[in-house]
């Protein structure tokens with residue numbers, strides 16, 4: 001069916017069509033090639049301007065039916081919480097009102113319509129029917145507005161949320177339901193086709209969004225939330241997901257309150273925890289112990305949104321389902337691997353948070369290390385979450401801990417370009433003027449196992465650099481006895497194959513090969529075998545948060561970090577972080593918008609490596 005598709009969503013149909021025998025969206029499937037995209041054009045989407053393009057869409061998203069087929073909405077996780085009767089709608093609400101916690105207080109918190117619903121007969125929960133309630137804790141914040149609500153809407157748009165769902169925003173700020181709706185409606189984008197109005201879907205979605213104001217450490221406030229949730233759940237089997245989009249110092253308070261006062265007796269309770277998960281091994285262990293006082297490991301979903309990115313998700317497919325790659329994936333053929341992250345903006349607006357963490361904790365210890373683990377792990381026994389996470393833990397535990405000699409740190413300074421003055425890191429009012437927090441770091445890591453012995457895994461991450469890009473670059477060894485080596489001059493490195501996995505922006509996978517330039521002579525050049533996603537696939541790539549939220553609702557933990565994985569990740573970085581702090585290592589300054597400190601080149605050269613992203617000629 002031909003329709004008009006507004007940016008930025010892909011359809012859940014993509015991941016849940018076909019292969020009905022698989023038990024999850026991760027069963028794997030092949031899709032026929034899609035028609036090429038028409039050039040994006042601007043269209044109005046309700047009151048918002050969005051990019052639209054035409055593509056084929058399925059009239060009915062199997063994502064919804066898939067969710068309903070599965071038992072994921074049934075209580076699948078043993079709950080640690082006090083039990084309440086919820087066998088019928090009336091007993092559920094009666095419990096909320098009669099448990100002595102403060103009936104009046106709870107009633108005061110309800111809107112007139114909610115109170116009426118509580119006192120009158122509730123819609124009877126159909127036998128076997130269940131609901132999912134998603135509470136965004138910290139709903140007034142940046143991440144909630146920028147990522148979480150838009151991702152939830154995208155899931156709703158695709159039919160990936162269950163029939164009965166409720167979304168609650170929770171924060172200290174005072175807001176009405178309508179004010180929350182106004183706040184989030186400006187951030188929602190959707191597809192348009194001629195049959196369905198985008199505004200309709202936005203309205204329907206917003207009608208399921210509510211707000212409750214409360215303190216993060218108040219069980220009474222969470223009890224009020226519980227009463228409101230019960231009204232909306234209408235006596236059905238209740239499953240609840242809490243997304244902790246708040247500073248980490250209040251994670252444990254919220255886990256306590258949510259578990260003691262807002263957990264359903266029968267359905268599941270899951271809690272998504274945002275990074276940072278601590279500052280080092282000790283604080284991370286404390287956080288884990290604190291959370292585990294109130295939640296079991298199965299209930300904790302530690303999110304690293306890079307694991308939800310399309311090309312990171314594709315890493316395993318590339319490796320394990322293509323004969324041409326896996327045999328090359330070792331020290332025998334790979335010279336070095338590079339994990340590169342750059343942003344062309346500084347810490348604007350987040351300086352207060354960032355100064356306490358720095359780029360090593362903000363990007364390397366989590367996002368880049370997660371990509372490295374997926375890249376370098378041994379083949380897992382299966383695609384099950386535990387099998388994959390077991391392999392990630394193994395490879396992380398085979399890595400050497402980092403020390404000062406393995407790292408270069410930098411910090412951006414102000415720079416004037418084209419008459420515009422770009423601020424330095426310490427110009428931010430929320431950053432101390434003498435801060436030595438790194439906004440850039442380059443590191444050399446090693447995996448001491450049979451597959452990777454001696455291969456440098458280099459990482460480079462920086463803010464306020466010349467571009468925004470995340471890539472994995474795999475540089476292969478020289479061709480032994482290369483018959484054509486005379487054609488390459490003296491720089492053999494320039495002639496080796498390189499596989500580039502461009503995670504963002506403009507997703508692509510390309511392999512640099514040597515090729516004969518057509519003609520009667522014998523001249524070679526370097527060309528790319530190029531899989532450029534925008535040319536190959538017509539569907540928009542879903543945002544990482546969509547995939548991860550859907551996984552959390554489905555109980556799929558493969559892309560979330562297990563506690564032993566977290567411990568292993570901190571063990572690699574903690575010694576270095578301590579040395580940097582103890583010795584007060586001063587970062588090398590680099591101008592805003594540059595390619596970062598020169599020291600990064602020396603570090604790479606020490607291991608006989610050249611950064612792959614320094615080739616300005618590279619065009620893809």
Ligand SMILES: NC(=O)C1=CN([C@@H]2O[C@H](COP(=O)(O)OP(=O)(O)OC[C@H]3O[C@@H](n4cnc5c(N)ncnc54)[C@H](OP(=O)(O)O)[C@@H]3O)[C@@H](O)[C@H]2O)C=CC1
Nearest residue numbers: 138140141142143144171172173245246247248274275276
């Ligand atoms: N923003 C981003 O791009 C990213 C954020 N994260 C992580 O996600 C989480 C949320 O991020 P973000 O939305 O930026 O955070 P915010 O600083 O915007 O905080 C979210 C909400 O928490 C409440 N809050 C803020 N500071 C405090 C405090 N000191 N004590 C109690 N409550 C507080 C505020 O709500 P109120 O005052 O209404 O209660 C605020 O709206 C954090 O853990 C962050 O590290 C991770 C990746 C990216």
Ligand SMILES: O=C1O[C@H](COP(=O)(O)O)[C@@H](O)[C@H](O)[C@H]1O
Nearest residue numbers: 275305343350362363367470504
């Ligand atoms: O977790 C974080 O990630 C963002 C970068 O995410 P991206 O998806 O936009 O690449 C980074 O800006 C931020 O500092 C960090 O906390």
